[in-house]
Amino acid sequence: MTTHCCEAMNHRADVRCDEHDDPFACPDALIDYSAESQEYGLIIHDGGTSSITVDFCPWCGRSLSPRGRVQDSA
Numbered sequence: 260m261t262t263h264c265c266e267a268m269n270h271r272a273d274v275r276c277d278e279h280d281d282p283f284a285c286p287d288a289l290i291d292y293s294a295e296s297q298e299y300g301l302i303i304h305d306g307g308t309s310s311i312t313v314d315f316c317p318w319c320g321r322s323l324s325p326r327g328r329v330q331d332s333a
């Protein structure tokens with residue numbers, strides 16, 4: 260399991276729902292995390308697959324973008 264910036268994000272980015280395979284179809288899913296690009300998206304439940312990329316965690320405020328993380332450690 261991927262470890263994210265905080266407990267809340269761990270919870271939200273790894274929502275496992277019995278009813279919906281697709282997080283975009285699940286009203287409980289808030290965050291779409293792409294392991295490939297390491298980007299976090301805020302899921303917009305408009306019936307499609309829209310999401311807003313978020314650069315900061317809405318819960319702990321830490322930088323989420325890969326670029327931001329590099330800058331943080333520099």
Ligand SMILES: [Zn+2]
Nearest residue numbers: 264265316319
């Ligand atoms: Zn966080």
Ligand SMILES: [Zn+2]
Nearest residue numbers: 276278279285
């Ligand atoms: Zn669901």
